[in-house]
Amino acid sequence: MIQSDKGADPPDWDRKLSTATQPRNGLSQILRHVLQELSLFYSRDVNGVCLLYDLLHSPWLQALLKVYDCLQEFKEKKLVPATPHAQKLSCEVIELLRDIPNSPEIQELRQILQAPHYKALLSAHDTVAQKDFEPLLPPLPDNIPESEEAMRIVCLVKNQQPLGATIKRHEMTGDILVARVIHGGLVERSGLLYAGDKLVEVNGVSVEGLDPEQVIHILAMSRSTIMFKVVPVPNPPVNSQKMVYVRAMTDYWPQEDPSIPCMDAGLPFQKGDILQIVDQNDALWWQARKISDLAACAGLIPSNHLLKRKQREFWWSQPYQPHTCLKSNTYKEEYVGSDQKFFIAGFRRSMRLCRRKSHLSQLHATVCCTGSCYSAVGAPYEEVVRYQRRPTDKHRLIVLVGPSGVGVTELRRQLIEFNPNHFQSAVPHTTRSPKSYEMNGREYHYVSKETFENLMYSHRMLEYGEYKGHLYGTSVDAVHAVLDEGKVCVMDLEPQDIQVARTHELKPYVIFIKPSSLSCMKESRKNAKIITDYFVDMKFKDEDLQEMEDLAKKMETQFGQFFDHVIVNDNLQDSCAELLSAVQKAQEEPQWVPATWISTDAESL
Numbered sequence: 063m064i065q066s067d068k069g070a071d072p073p074d075w076d077r078k079l080s081t082a083t084q085p086r087n088g089l090s091q092i093l094r095h096v097l098q099e100l101s102l103f104y105s106r107d108v109n110g111v112c113l114l115y116d117l118l119h120s121p122w123l124q125a126l127l128k129v130y131d132c133l134q135e136f137k138e139k140k141l142v143p144a145t146p147h148a149q150k151l152s153c154e155v156i157e158l159l160r161d162i163p164n165s166p167e168i169q170e171l172r173q174i175l176q177a178p179h180y181k182a183l184l185s186a187h188d189t190v191a192q193k194d195f196e197p198l199l200p201p202l203p204d205n206i207p208e209s210e211e212a213m214r215i216v217c218l219v220k221n222q223q224p225l226g227a228t229i230k231r232h233e234m235t236g237d238i239l240v241a242r243v244i245h246g247g248l249v250e251r252s253g254l255l256y257a258g259d260k261l262v263e264v265n266g267v268s269v270e271g272l273d274p275e276q277v278i279h280i281l282a283m284s285r286s287t288i289m290f291k292v293v294p295v296p297n298p299p300v301n302s303q304k305m306v307y308v309r310a311m312t313d314y315w316p317q318e319d320p321s322i323p324c325m326d327a328g329l330p331f332q333k334g335d336i337l338q339i340v341d342q343n344d345a346l347w348w349q350a351r352k353i354s355d356l357a358a359c360a361g362l363i364p365s366n367h368l369l370k371r372k373q374r375e376f377w378w379s380q381p382y383q384p385h386t387c388l389k390s391n392t393y394k395e396e397y398v399g400s401d402q403k404f405f406i407a408g409f410r411r412s413m414r415l416c417r418r419k420s421h422l423s424q425l426h427a428t429v430c431c432t433g434s435c436y437s438a439v440g441a442p443y444e445e446v447v448r449y450q451r452r453p454t455d456k457h458r459l460i461v462l463v464g465p466s467g468v469g470v471t472e473l474r475r476q477l478i479e480f481n482p483n484h485f486q487s488a489v490p491h492t493t494r495s496p497k498s499y500e501m502n503g504r505e506y507h508y509v510s511k512e513t514f515e516n517l518m519y520s521h522r523m524l525e526y527g528e529y530k531g532h533l534y535g536t537s538v539d540a541v542h543a544v545l546d547e548g549k550v551c552v553m554d555l556e557p558q559d560i561q562v563a564r565t566h567e568l569k570p571y572v573i574f575i576k577p578s579s580l581s582c583m584k585e586s587r588k589n590a591k592i593i594t595d596y597f598v599d600m601k602f603k604d605e606d607l608q609e610m611e612d613l614a615k616k617m618e619t620q621f622g623q624f625f626d627h628v629i630v631n632d633n634l635q636d637s638c639a640e641l642l643s644a645v646q647k648a649q650e651e652p653q654w655v656p657a658t659w660i661s662t663d664a665e666s667l
């Protein structure tokens with residue numbers, strides 16, 4: 063804390079400053095004036111002035127402003143090398159030192175001047191000072207025929223980066239044309255070549271009659287500079303489109319796509335990646351880069367339309383397989399955790415056996431196939447925007463997803479127990495009648511089958527299933543009831559139900575709970591129990607863990623594009639901490655969300 067010595071004389075700041083070298087009109091000078099003014103109030107002991115005086119008077123602020131002023135002065139000066147021959151000068155000094163009687167200082171100076179890194183530094187200095195890094199351009203030919211007047215000679219200096227342009231042969235004329243200029247590449251940054259320019263010569267070699275591959279070979283052989291002679295395209299295309307961000311909903315590997323115009327220019331991506339689309343001029347091939355690497359040159363990706371077509375072709379080329387959904391919903395009667403300290407609504411216990419028995423699972427299987435087949439027929443890209451929840455906005459719904467037994471319920475329970483005033487589950491609906499100790503709206507909302515089915519068919523149910531002849535499910539309104547109280551609603555969903563929850567009103571943040579490796583699971587789940595249909599808890603068998611791992615892989619393959627965060631549930635305490643931090647980030651930090659959640663008139667790609 064900064065303390066002020068009330069009543070004491072103001073420190074002698076003016077004198078200190080006047081002895082220092084002050085740049086004219088610098089910030090230091092302004093500060094000096096402010097302090098002069100303040101010193102009047104300081105002596106009158108005006109409230110708060112001492113604190114401000116001490117702050118402005120602090121040596122670190124003084125030093126910082128001095129540095130700032132020096133930098134400002136330096137910025138205005140034009141940099142001119144003291145000598146462009148520092149290396150030669152250094153050699154001369156070494157020669158002179160030979161004639162001087164030896165002393166420790168002379169010896170040290172000689173050592174410094176002869177050190178290889180120092181010599182390299184001087185050499186680099188001279189290169190820059192003499193500006194001999196600029197390319198030596200070959201002289202223009204004297205006798206340029208009149209017909210070549212419209213030609214342009216472009217010289218590019220090669221560096222480590224690819225040139226960033228593709229070429230093709232015109233089907234009719236056989237001319238070699240620049241097919242596309244890649245955003246962020248050397249060619250694009252030079253602004254000298256455009257898509258449609260006709261190549262006439264490369265490094266003095268005529269390209270007439272050559273294949274694109276032969277031209278590429280000439281380019282590959284060129285060393286430092288490449289000279290193109292081109293007939294410029296009359297109206298070079300201008301990329302005036304705004305940049306769009308999308309979430310990839312499928313994987314794409316250019317190496318496996320024979321239809322890509324230039325495999326080397328392709329951008330591979332995986333579902334869930336956020337891409338910045340920088341060019342959509344071509345109806346089939348767009349240019350994009352990953353937001354994780356925005357400094358990189360863009361790459362080619364199939365357009366929305368083209369990728370959809372590819373997905374459909376692939377889908378139809380597959381042999382028929384009956385659709386088996388990952389998991390359908392079943393509900394245990396209620397949560398009876400042994401260490402439950404207080405009542406928490408909305409906890410269900412599930413079990414594979416029970417699930418298989420469920421009659422409704424068959425019905426649900428057909429419904430949810432649209433979800434599991436999503437990656438095959440759905441939109442390949444989803445437009446996204448950065449969303450930062452405002453403190454007055456409702457909280458985002460937190461959805462936990464994971465294979466049965468991985469610890470979804472355990473993590474959710476621990477999160478709610480951590481702060482039940484902030485985190486809460488939604489109260490589910492059921493068609494069974496309440497037990498004597500149950501209260502409508504506490505354990506469940508008890509409704510008739512007809513009401514339940516109405517909710518189902520009007521899409522007001524986020525999830526539903528059947529257990530022992532009764533329907534169970536969680537409604538959108540039950541989630542809203544939690545959110546309206548200003549709390550964070552935490553629920554677990556089967557992955558095929560995520561799509562139903564993905565609405566602008568709930569803005570779900572999906573966390574995938576993933577099992578760790580089999581060997582780690584065997585160790586960490588030694589004492590863990592699977593909850594069975596008969597309330598007899600059973601230890602995990604090896605095949606349970608293997609099944610969990612297989613299911614997790616399937617979930618990631620089919621639904622990975624929807625996961626905002628992945629937690630590997632190895633150590634329970636670590637996973638709880640990670641869950642808490644992820645949930646906080648979801649509410650407080652900007653996240654990529656579908657553009658349609660933010661503005662209803664967002665254009666679809």
Ligand SMILES: Nc1ncnc2c1ncn2[C@@H]1O[C@H](COP(=O)(O)OP(=O)(O)OP(=O)(O)O)[C@@H](O)[C@H]1O
Pocket residue numbers: 410411412413464465466467468469470471472473586587590591592593631632633634635637
């Ligand atoms: N990281 C962990 N380390 C050790 N035991 C764990 C861990 N996570 C969960 N468990 C235990 O594993 C068992 C199964 O967890 P849980 O009931 O949460 O599974 P689930 O994912 O909800 O599956 P289901 O939906 O089938 O009930 C519980 O006994 C739980 O305490």
